[in-house]
Amino acid sequence: AQSVTQPDIHITVSEGASLELRCNYSYGATPYLFWYVQSPGQGLQLLLKYFSGDTLVQGIKGFEAEFKRSQSSFNLRKPSVHWSDAAEYFCAVGANAGNMLTFGGGTRLMVKP
Amino acid sequence: KAGVTQTPRYLIKTRGQQVTLSCSPISGHRSVSWYQQTPGQGLQFLFEYFSETQRNKGNFPGRFSGRQFSNSRSEMNVSTLELGDSALYLCASSPGQGGRTDTQYFGPGTRLTVL
Numbered sequence: 001a002q003s004v005t006q007p008d009i010h011i012t013v014s015e016g017a018s019l020e021l022r023c024n025y026s027y028g029a030t031p032y033l034f035w036y037v038q039s040p041g042q043g044l045q046l047l048l049k050y051f052s053g054d055t056l057v058q059g060i061k062g063f064e065a066e067f068k069r070s071q072s073s074f075n076l077r078k079p080s081v082h083w084s085d086a087a088e089y090f091c092a093v094g095a096n097a098g099n100m101l102t103f104g105g106g107t108r109l110m111v112k113p
Numbered sequence: 114k115a116g117v118t119q120t121p122r123y124l125i126k127t128r129g130q131q132v133t134l135s136c137s138p139i140s141g142h143r144s145v146s147w148y149q150q151t152p153g154q155g156l157q158f159l160f161e162y163f164s165e166t167q168r169n170k171g172n173f174p175g176r177f178s179g180r181q182f183s184n185s186r187s188e189m190n191v192s193t194l195e196l197g198d199s200a201l202y203l204c205a206s207s208p209g210q211g212g213r214t215d216t217q218y219f220g221p222g223t224r225l226t227v228l
Binding site for chain 2: 041044051100
């Protein structure tokens with residue numbers, strides 16, 4: 001069975017600083033990896049995904065993530081954080097058997113002015 | 114294209130009652146998945162429907178059930194509600210072709226409170 005770990009429950013960064021959110025997964029085969037963002041009281045918005053190919057993937061809102069098979073990681077990065085990025089971020093892994101995502105526990109991002 | 118819609122957005126029920134939540138997927142999408150989100154357990158997969166058939170099921174008791182109609186709209190039902198069923202229920206749709214993982218697009222959720 002697959003699993004996802006997001007080691008950081010809360011992260012606070014200053015506006016304009018760089019950001020890296022960590023995600024480690026456990027899955028026997030090539031994973032399908034996703035990052036979603038959730039604002040309070042809202043659903044999940046897809047930031048980016050990795051299915052295959054180039055291990056550095058670009059997403060919306062200036063986010064990118066790098067798939068590292070040797071480290072079983074899929075960390076999310078942004079070079080300069082904006083106050084509107086404050087939200088909760090979820091990493092998820094999908095198996096090659098339909099649409100059944102396993103999510104990490106989430107990282108809540110706070111942005112200091 | 115319109116996004117995923119869920120109704121109602123908020124619901125208050127009492128223990129022992131049952132509830133039905135509805136989800137309309139993005140036009141053309143044939144797969145609908147349901148997730149439960151709680152502060153304690155996080156986001157957990159409930160089930161997936163594709164072409165009116167349950168294709169995957171998570172580890173939830175039989176009180177949780179669902180169905181999908183020929184127009185791909187889906188409903189989930191929870192019977193004999195318990196306090197622990199209070200949660201945000203999220204629906205996600207995807208094209209669903211081929212049986213592999215697709216990109217899922219989520220609705221705004223239904224916030225269920227059980228008193």
